[in-house]
Amino acid sequence: MNQSLSRRQFLKLTGAGAAAVLSGGLTAFSPIAAPAAAAEENGSLYGVCDLCGMGCAFIAQLRYGRIVSLSGNPKDQIAEGKLCVKGYSGVRQVYDPDRLKYPMKRTNPQKGVGVDPGWIKISWDEAIGLVASNLKQARDTNGPQSILFVGRPSSWTKHFTQAIGTPNHVTHVNTCYSTHDVVWQAMVTGTGRSWTTDYEHSRYILAFGWNGMGNSKNHWARAVGRALVNGAKLVVFDPRLSITAAKADEWIPIKPGTDLAVLLAMIRTIINEELYDHDFVGQYTAGFDELKASVQEYTPEWASSISEVPADTIVRIAREFARTKPAVVASHKRDAGGPNYANSWRTSQCFVTLNSLVGSLDRPGGPMLDHKPKLPDLPDLWKVPKYPDSVKGPRVDGLEQFPVAGASRGSFSTLAEGILSQKPNPIKAAVFWKHNVLSFPNPPRLVDALKTIPFIAVSDIMPTEIVQLADVVLPENSYFEGGGIVVREYHAMYPQVALKEALPTLYDTKGFVPVILAILKKMGLNDYVPEGMDPGKLVDAQIKSLGTSAAEIKGNGGVWGTATEHTPATVFGTPSKKVELYATLLKDKGYDPLPRWAPPQATVSDEYPYHLLIWRKAWERMTQTSNDPVLAEFYPENHVTVHRQTAAKLGLQADGYAWVESPSGNKIRVKVEVTEGIRPDCVAVDHGFGHWSSALSVAYGKGGNDGDLTPNHTVAQQRELGCPAVATMWEDVAVKVYKA
Amino acid sequence: MSKAMLVDTSACLACNACTVECKRENGVVVGKDIFWTRIQTHEVGQYPTVRQYPLKRACNHCTEAACLSVCPTGALSRHEEGFVVLNQDKCNGCGYCTQACPFGIPQLDVMDQLSGKAKANKCSFCVERTSNGGQTACAATCPFGAITYGERDDLLSQGKARVAALQAKGKSKANLYGENQMGGLHVLYVLEDTPEAYSLPSQPQMPAGVTLWQRITRPAGEAVIGLAAVGVLAAFATARRNVKIGEEEGVGEHEGD
């Protein structure tokens, strides 16, 4: 109970005294020497977009410190002076009113969908203290293996998790490109996949589910466009008429999950008809004879019966592909060789095999090994104690049980069951960085799992679903608000880096790396944070190693690097130093070394009659774009896209609603789109919707989340499915659809 | 000297970069589904022989502009470089332009239901930028070079060359739209198929009521705002039925695709 106010005793305060007390001594201002209006008026910043892995370098135009527009950096080999619809929209992300601004903790202990966490703003000291004390407690009481980290693999995050001693660094790679990673590791590089493809100089571009032109992978879209104008042919196998298929010379609506059959038959045709590049195969590949023997049973007729692609089409395309030089099988992440089906890793094997058979691997017009500068890394600057042995222990996602999957670095597919089973160890504390619940298969199951974890810290930029389940919220800098350099990677025909000049932080956000270093120190792990360890110092060292300076890069238009002549590789990173058509690494680890047929996991049935296809509109990039009011204005919600026959059969109207339900146990309600451009036995749902975090005021409640339809797996199930990359198998699902 | 834009639909990937950048550049109101340019995708054919055609939909800056003819306030005017500029400050929100346009482009932003305060909305070729030697925002934005801003004559040649290249590749119905329609559009389109496939009228017309209006009522100036003359009203109402008003009709259109 407050004492009743006795105003008399305060009567003496007037004027400045009263104002001072009333203001609480707070001021937002400091005087400046002279009104500096002109100096602030117009400015620009170099930056690098983070809305997808292309990392287009941009130039931001500023007025009085605020970004008014963005344009692509003309000197960046990736951006070529342009951004994409998402990149241009980035200005609305940094200025989103719903953005996370300050560290917060929950005051409501109850966690769940739609439950108000009762956030309270706290200081960074308190936030870091809370995270550190909870991690330390978990570590001391239950061992470091009781700690889970979900986040991108980088030198810094690896250092963080290893310093703590946990083996549980779970990345998203098996939802994204783990199949390609494992295949490239085994067949070509000994490490992981490269990203660059020289579409521009290709004369024949073959795509199996690849939709780079429809996903705003603009460098490649432009390159393919130029190739087409120059007379190249584009052939797309896809159950759905994607944007890329719509631009193609031929769209072949293949049965989903059966690309592997067509590819095997193509390999057989090319080999048997001697259409392969004898020089390349002879000099640079190993295992050709084994491959030849292995594919004899994969006749075009056999492939046709599985894929519903006419046999003569398969033969014709194979011949065209082999005879038109240079030719490339296009691939990136979530194409047919990406982690979409149980057999996708084999499909990816075929991609590499075909590109090798026609001799375009690392040659003009084909997939290229990335040209990246060799830069110093953490161990070059700082010596730290050996990491504890516990980092090699068994993991909550069971990844160590998959011998090649080190390349994939994490399994979103098996995480939920791992946490719930409390095997090999119960998880007592978790840190999530830049990943959301909706990026997992069967998110409701993951939510169940997360509720069993006593402490969760989340670092993010937007109040997403995972943020709503957090105990402590660590607001991160947007990609505008941090400085540094970014190596050109997705298209790296020559080594190039792009400069990031930091926009002053709008609120009190921080870069993730300084935060995790502070957490390590607060946990008492100071030995792992030697004096001066700081991401800025690493960037400085990296720039210095290039023989330049940040100022010089800025003066050069925001990039460093000179176009150089490409020297095709003659030695590869495999045990034999050749492209291994017979992949000895896979053989050693108990997998088929040669591409062999295996069916997708799911089959349609009376109960679940449709194959599920998942895709993305050109302007969607998961939560990064979901809350954008302009994107939501012209495309407010996602759809289930069905064939006209399916609509008729199910009584669906265009712009009406339907339920899509899967054996995962979940169902989503989405708007219906009717098209001629899809197989009648398929339905497609586009990604980026179904947010249940109402704190995302634009995204909330719109559409449905496709990933709800994909089942998650136990480790045992994944072992059964036999994929060395522990693929999430997003589309290997049959669903039912009915009017809502 | 006459400026124009060339839209090469064969290069367009329906990404909507132009849609969002136009909105940002021109400070267009958010939340009312008003856009000064959009992408609409049209589908032609039957599975599995299906074509998808994206079309950038915005003001075509007609040489014989219906909107210009009916505007009572002079909010719409002809720029010396040939395009039609909308000055919202002078707009009284009568909506006549939205009714007259044969392409159904102008949109009315009703700002206050009670008072009826409204403003028309349409592309003005980024007049501030283009008057200072710049290009339109959409042309500057398009990541694929599908939009070009420049001299109309040059763009006519470029467009025809592109049509020829498409025809050589087997797209026999490829054509250049906009050379002569409505006296000549200042936005030219390289189409891969007939205009009808894109829900474009091959011969767009000045609505009959508009011509009537011009001769009888326009000379009376702003006083006609009330449209009291029944005869004019009747004629105009007849003409309206033949005019697509904001709504798109066509096979399988996808807003925003």
Add this chain to the structure above:
Amino acid sequence: MESMAWERKAEDWRWLAALRGLARGFAYPDRSWMMTLLDGQWPALLAEVLEPLGVSVEGILRAVEGLPASEDEALRVLQIEYTYLFINAVPHLPAPPYASAYVGQGWLMGEPAEAAMRAYLQAGLALAEDYRDLPDHLSVGLEFLAWLGEQAADAAKAGDEPRSRTILAQQQAFLRDQIRPWLPTFCRRVEEAARISFYRELAGLAESLLCPKPALADQLAGGK
């Protein structure tokens, strides 16, 4: 109750002190400020300066009295409510306290933020190094209005009438162009969403002080 000519009010030290108080009120509550709420000093001073201006303080006084007696609890309640109303919230952030959220295209750092920056720069002020928020935050705008008024008063005291008039004109322009267009909408949002009465009352006070009802404005104008 005095009614005051609007012109005089704008440089009246009570009005300016009240603005300073509101500026503090719309910034994140910390322990030291909250102590001045609980011990009654802040509310009493607010009453002291507002009552002569004809603005009722009953609501805010009751709101303060309604806070928990314990310092920790009171701070917690205020901080949770502030976070909920103005920073991040479930279900939705009800009342982002920035002009840009209400004027223009709706995302932050729009033209209002730029206009605010220009106004501050013209007046010789920059945002402090340790200021960790946006230029068009209500708290900053209120502080700016108060500061300008104080500068005008100092100029007048020093005998420089023209300078005083100029600064007052800047203040009135800022109020008219950068605060009034959105403050009522903001206040409605706060009123609807507030779960305790403190910020609802604070919003009401802000509106009373800065957006006079038409009748009152005429009355005030008549007093010129």
